[in-house]
Each structure stands twice: as structure tokens, then as C-alpha cells.
Amino acid sequence: xxxxxxxxxxxxxxxxxxxxxxxxxxxxxxxxxxxxxxxxxxxxxxxxxxxxxxxxxxxxxxxxxxxxxxxxxxxxxxxxxxxxxxxxxxxxxxxxxxxxxxxxxxxxxxxxxxxxxxxxxxxxxxxxxxxxxxxxxxxxxxxxxxxxxxxxxxxxxxxxxxxxxxxxxxxxxxxxxxxxxxxxxxxxxxxxxxxxxxxxxxxxxxxxxxxxxxxxxxxxxxxxxxxxxxxxxxxxxxxxxxxxxxxxxxxxxxxxxxxxxxxxxxxxxxxxxxxxxxxxxxxxxxxxxxxxxxxxxxxxxxxxxxxxxxxxxxxxxxxxxxxxxxxxxxxxxxxxxxxxxxxxxxxxxxxxxxxxxxxxxxxxxxxxxxxxxxxxxxxxxxxxxxxxxxxxxxxxxxxxxxxxxxxxxxxxxxxxxxxxxxxxxxxxxxxxxxxxxxxxxxxxxxxxxxxxxxxxxxxxxxxxxxxxxxxxxxxxxxxxxxxxxxxxxx
Amino acid sequence: xxxxxxxxxxxxxxxxxxxxxxxxxxxxxxxxxxxxxxxxxxxxxxxxxxxxxxxxxxxxxxxxxxxxxxx
Amino acid sequence: xxxxxxxxxxxxxxxxxxxxxxxxxxxxxxxxxxxxxxxxxxxxxxxxxxxxxxxxxxxxxxxxxxxxxxxxxxxxxxxxxxxxxxxx
Numbered sequence: 100x101x102x103x104x105x106x107x108x109x110x111x112x113x114x115x116x117x118x119x120x121x122x123x124x125x126x127x128x129x130x131x132x133x134x135x136x137x138x139x140x141x142x143x144x145x146x147x148x149x150x151x152x153x154x155x156x157x158x159x160x161x162x163x164x165x166x167x168x169x170x171x172x173x174x175x176x177x178x179x180x181x182x183x184x185x186x187x188x189x190x191x192x193x194x195x196x197x198x199x200x201x202x203x204x205x206x207x208x209x210x211x212x213x214x215x216x217x218x219x220x221x222x223x224x225x226x227x228x229x230x231x232x233x234x235x236x237x238x239x240x241x242x243x244x245x246x247x248x249x250x251x252x253x254x255x256x257x258x259x260x261x262x263x264x265x266x267x268x269x270x271x272x273x274x275x276x277x278x279x280x281x282x283x284x285x286x287x288x289x290x291x292x293x294x295x296x297x298x299x300x301x302x303x304x305x306x307x308x309x310x311x312x313x314x315x316x317x318x319x320x321x322x323x324x325x326x327x328x329x330x331x332x333x334x335x336x337x338x339x340x341x342x343x344x345x346x347x348x349x350x351x352x353x354x355x356x357x358x359x360x361x362x363x364x365x366x367x368x369x370x371x372x373x374x375x376x377x378x379x380x381x382x383x384x385x386x387x388x389x390x391x392x393x394x395x396x397x398x399x400x401x402x403x404x405x406x407x408x409x410x411x412x413x414x415x416x417x418x419x420x421x422x423x424x425x426x427x428x429x430x431x432x433x434x435x436x437x438x439x440x441x442x443x444x445x446x447x448x449x450x451x452x453x454x455x456x457x458x459x460x461x462x463x464x465x466x467x468x469x470x471x472x473x474x475x476x477x478x479x480x481x482x483x484x485x486x487x488x489x490x491x492x493x494x495x496x497x498x499x500x501x502x503x504x505x506x507x508x509x510x511x512x513x514x515x516x517x518x519x520x521x522x523x524x525x526x527x528x529x530x531x532x533x534x535x536x537x538x539x540x541x542x543x544x545x546x547x548x549x550x551x552x553x554x555x556x557x558x559x560x561x562x563x564x565x566x567x568x569x570x571x572x573x574x575x576x577x578x579x580x581x582x583x584x585x586x587x588x589x
Numbered sequence: 590x591x592x593x594x595x596x597x598x599x600x601x602x603x604x605x606x607x608x609x610x611x612x613x614x615x616x617x618x619x620x621x622x623x624x625x626x627x628x629x630x631x632x633x634x635x636x637x638x639x640x641x642x643x644x645x646x647x648x649x650x651x652x653x654x655x656x657x658x659x660x
Numbered sequence: 661x662x663x664x665x666x667x668x669x670x671x672x673x674x675x676x677x678x679x680x681x682x683x684x685x686x687x688x689x690x691x692x693x694x695x696x697x698x699x700x701x702x703x704x705x706x707x708x709x710x711x712x713x714x715x716x717x718x719x720x721x722x723x724x725x726x727x728x729x730x731x732x733x734x735x736x737x738x739x740x741x742x743x744x745x746x747x748x
Contacts, residue, residue: 151741191706279709360631387619
């Protein structure tokens with residue numbers, strides 16, 4: 100062990116890092132359902148407003164990452180201000196870096212795997228801490244906070260981060276199903292989509308105390324008997340209000356979900372045969388979405404980092420003052436609807452427009468740079484990820500060999516090479532398709548909902564498949580609907 | 590949309606164009622779901638999404654009175 | 661080209677090359693937990709915590725209780741600030 104390795108730096112912190120115990124034996128299917136459902140509900144329940152800040156805060160800055168929140172299950176001005184972004188980002192980046200051999204980890208060694216895992220966790224906690232304090236210093240929670248308030252905010256936001264990490268760890272370690280971050284992301288995205296369509300909660304929209312429903316559909320129905328607007332006005336506003344979800348976005352989001360579902364089953368079927376038994380012919384499907392939603396998550400992780408870095412520089416160094424040199428280089432934030440902080444020119448090219456036509460006039464460059472960024476990073480990630488994920492062409496070839504399978508008409512030695520022709524291409528093409536769907540939605544002004552829908556549906560599908568598989572292994576029958584029925588019956 | 594990648598890397602114009610061509614041919618080689626399969630997927634994903642979403646939203650509804658009491 | 665007889669030096673060379681490539685592949689350290697054969701992220705699933713590392717060991721049920729406790733402590737903070745009528 101010559102030389103210093105990055106993952107060794109976690110060693111002094113080990114005694115303080117909480118670590119969930121692995122289950123002693125494999126849990127029953129029903130127990131795992133219980134754990135998964137309970138954890139998702141705890142997460143949803145934790146979206147409480149923050150204590151210790153004023154109700155009608157006078158902030159110097161509004162929400163700068165509004166369009167990134169829904170991809171990371173984050174709720175503005177709640178305990179889960181940053182959602183699970185630090186968890187997903189540190190995991191994706193660390194695993195990518197180690198896979199590309201930039202960080203030296205020998206995954207064959209138990210010790211190294213443990214250190215790597217603890218290191219990822221440490222990075223997650225550090226990110227929660229930094230994000231919290233960047234937002235506090237920027238004045239997002241009010242301008243002059245007492246030291247006690249700062250401590251309280253740190254306790255709540257970093258504490259919530261630690262809690263979220265541990266909840267995800269419980270799911271990951273086999274108490275729940277498959278993957279913690281993806282389960283929580285999917286649950287939150289599904290919840291938000293439902294809330295946007297049929298949410299009944301009444302939200303105050305003006306000073307006269309008029310309220311409108313959060314859900315777009317409910318709002319349309321209520322619009323027919325609303326006193327503060329005419330019938331036509333109500334219908335028009337149901338389709339184009341921009342302070343709350345409207346029907347146009349709802350329809351767009353559902354369309355995106357349907358399109359992703361359509362591409363979901365795109366596959367190239369390679370004929371395989373058994374090397375042991377004669378006449379055992381089958382097909383091996385190479386999925387178009389081999390890397391599924393992870394490529395979009397990665398693009399959005401990078402966007403998040405870009406925006407947080409710019410946000411830090413603009414608010415802390417440049418004080419969000421347009422005449423300051425930093426703001427002249429990077430742009431500054433404008434208030435929109437008193438909720439959003441929308442960046443101006445140079446930074447705005449990485450921001451999806453808030454509406455298609457408005458964006459076309461105000462920021463035409465963001466119609467070029469933002470899509471190109473999402474597309475290129477997504478494809479690049481998919482290409483790299485499929486190679487390092489342990490499911491690359493050569494890994495699969497090894498698996499084939501163990502199971503006594505081979506591609507029909509190929510020699511056994513060439514299976515890897517043959518798979519290598521289609522799997523990287525499938526991953527990259529799939530990532531491009533997903534990126535294009537995301538981009539198309541975002542450019543139409545969905546403010547992050549397109550990305551979240553792609554991640555939700557695509558990730559949800561990956562989870563569904565694995566859960567169904569485990570259900571079958573647990574002795575159930577193959578009906579998909581029964582797996583889906585399980586959570587509802589509780 | 591796919592053409593955008595070409596504009597991006599003009600210095601290495603060849604590989605993106607090659608990628609687009611290969612990707613296109615891959616897409617056309619793909620076995621596409623027929624209507625019945627598609628409906629099945631939509632139904633499975635739809636039911637799952639709505640079920641999870643409704644339960645989640647029920648939890649969020651509990652938040653409304655809590656918010657009213659505590660804030 | 662076609663005049664080369666089967667077998668002979670060329671085949672040997674090829675064999676050697678193939679063997680070298682195989683060795684190189686085997687010597688490479690795995691690129692992820694899964695490629696080392698221990699679970700972890702797969703092509704479409706992001707998994708983070710699959711090993712039991714050293715650290716402050718906690719039982720999952722304890723974590724769940726602590727999580728609920730944490731949420732209620734925040735609710736309590738809200739109630740305190742409402743009852744006392746001031747924001748700390």
C-alpha cells in the first residue's frame with residue numbers, strides 16, 4: 100500500500116459515521132414491503148417547514164435551483180431543502196471516478212469496499228453541511244439571523260440529511276427493495292405528479308385571500324364556480340396559470356411519461372442457445388434503456404453543481420449586485436413571482452426557459468447550450484457507466500459462460516466481442532433518446548418536471564422489474580398487478 | 590434535436606455523426622412494442638404510479654392541518 | 661495471404677496475443693462493487709450501501725425511531741416558537 104489514497108482519508112471519521120447493520124438473514128418479502136413503504140412515508144412526512152425562521156421571511160434571495168428540485172425529491176423551504184441530491188451526486192460521482200480509475204479502489208478487497216462506502220457517506224454529509232451554510236450565508240432564510248437561528252437551521256437541515264442517508268442505507272442493505280435513492284425519488288415524483296393534477300389543498304394566491312387548488316384538474320373544476328374570475332377567465336387560467344401547476348403542464352408531463360413507456364420496451368433480441376443442452380433456443384434482449392434513468396440523473400447532478408457554484412459566487416462574492424464584477428461575468432438573479440430566483444444571461448444558458456415563447460425571446464441561447472449540455476453529458480455518462488457497472492459486454496459474456504449459454508452462430512470466445520457491439524451503442528442511444536425527451540419537455544417550460552417524470556417512470560420501471568423478480572422468487576405468482584396491489588392493501 | 594450534438598463538437602465532427610448514424614440504425618433494428626404490449630406497460634406503470642402517488646399525497650394531506658397548528 | 665499454410669507461426673502468435681489479452685483482462689482490478697461480484701450499482705440501478713463498514717453500528721429499527729423522533733423534535737420546535745411567540 101504505497102502512497103496515499105483518497106479513500107483512506109475517511110479513516111479518522113469512521114468511529115463517528117453511523118452504519119446500519121446488515122440483516123442477519125434474508126428478510127421476508129412482506130417485511131421488505133413494510134420497510135420500504137414505511138421509509139418512503141417517513142421521507143414524505145419529513146417535508147415539514149423549517150422551524151426557527153420567520154413565517155414571512157424577508158429574503159435577499161429566492162430559490163435559485165427551482166428547476167433542479169423535482170429531480171432530487173427536494174422541497175423548497177422544508178427540512179428536505181436539498182432532497183437526496185447530496186446522496187445521489189456523491190454516489191454517482193464517486194462510483195464513476197473509481198470506475199474510471201481516477202480514485203484508486205480495489206473492489207476485490209472487503210476493506211477497500213467498506214472504506215469506499217464510508218467515504219461516499221462522508222462526502223454526502225459534507226455536501227449537506229456546505230449546501231446548508233451556503234444557503235444561510237446567501238440570505239435565503241432571511242437576512243439577519245442570530246447565531247442561535249443559524250445553529251438551529253444547521254441542526255435541522257444537516258440532521259434531515261443524515262436521517263435521509265440512513266433511511267436510504269436501510270433500503271439499500273436489503274431491508275427494503277433494490278435501491279434506496281431510486282425508491283425515494285420515484286415515490287416523491289409520483290406523489291408530486293398526483294398532487295399537481297388532483298391536489299386539493301387550497302393555496303392563497305393574492306392579498307384578497309382568494310385561494311386556488313394546487314391540482315390542475317381540481318382547479319379547473321373549481322374555476323367554474325369561483326367568484327373572483329369569469330368562467331372563460333377561469334378556464335384560460337386553468338390552462339396557463341404560472342404560479343401553480345396548470346393543465347397544460349399536467350398534460351405534457353403525462354405525455355412524457357407515455358413516451359418513456361413506449362421506448363421502455365425497445366430492445367434488440369440476440370438469439371442465444373445453450374452449450375449444454377441441444378435445442379434450447381432463446382433470445383437475450385439488449386435494452387435500449389440499458390442505463391435507464393441514471394444518465395438523466397447525472398446530467399442534472401452536473402447542472403446542480405454548476406448552479407450551486409455560480410450561486411455561491413454570485414451571492415457571496417458578488418452580493419447579487421449587477422454592477423459587481425462577478426455578476427457581470429456570471430449574471431445575477433432576478434425575482435419571479437416572489438418564489439424563484441431566475442439567473443440572467445451567462446448563467447441562464449444552463450437554465451431551461453420558464454415558458455417556450457417567452458424563453459425564445461429572452462434567452463435564445465439557452466435553447467442551444469442547455470440541450471447540448473444535457474445530451475452530451477447524458478450520452479457520455481451512459482457510455483462510461485455501462486462499461487464500469489459490472490454489466491458490461493464482457494461481464495455478461497462471463498455470465499453467459501457460467502450459465503452455459505452462447506450467442507447462436509458465434510463461438511464462445513467471441514460472445515463478449517459480439518455483445519460489445521450492441522451494449523455500449525444501446526446505452527448511448529438510449530441515453531440520447533431520454534435526453535431528447537427531457538430536453539423537449541424542459542424547453543416547453545416544465546421547470547424540471549420533464550426530467551423528474553423521465554427519472555420517475557424510467558427508474559420506477561427498473562425497480563418494478565426487480566421487485567417483480569423478487570416477488571416471484573419469494574414464491575408468488577407472476578402477476579404484476581399483485582405486486583402493485585401489495586402497497587395499497589396495507 | 591439529434592443534430593445538436595454535431596454542432597457541439599465541430600473539431601471532432603466525425604464521431605458524433607457516426608454515433609447518430611449508428612444510433613439511428615440501432616433504433617430501427619429495435620423490436621418495438623406492439624399496441625397490446627404498450628398498453629400493458631402503460632397500465633402497469635400507470636397503476637403503480639397512481640397507487641404510490643395517492644398514498645404519498647394522503648401523507649402530504651396530513652401536513653396541511655399540522656402546518657396550520659404549528660406554524 | 662491465402663498461401664499461408666494453416667497452423668505454424670501465425671497461429672501461435674495469435675494464441676499468444678489472445679492469452680496476453682486474457683491475462684490483462686484478469687489482472688485489471690474491477691471497476692465497481694458489482695463487477696467485483698458483491699452487489700452494488702448495476703447498469704440501471706444506483707446502489708450505495710451494500711457492505712457493512714466499520715463505524716457506529718446501529719440497528720435499522722433504531723434508525724427508524726430516531727428518524728421519527730427527529731421529525732417530532734422539529735414539530736416541537738415549531739410548537740415552542742408558536743407558544744412563546746418569538747422566533748428564537
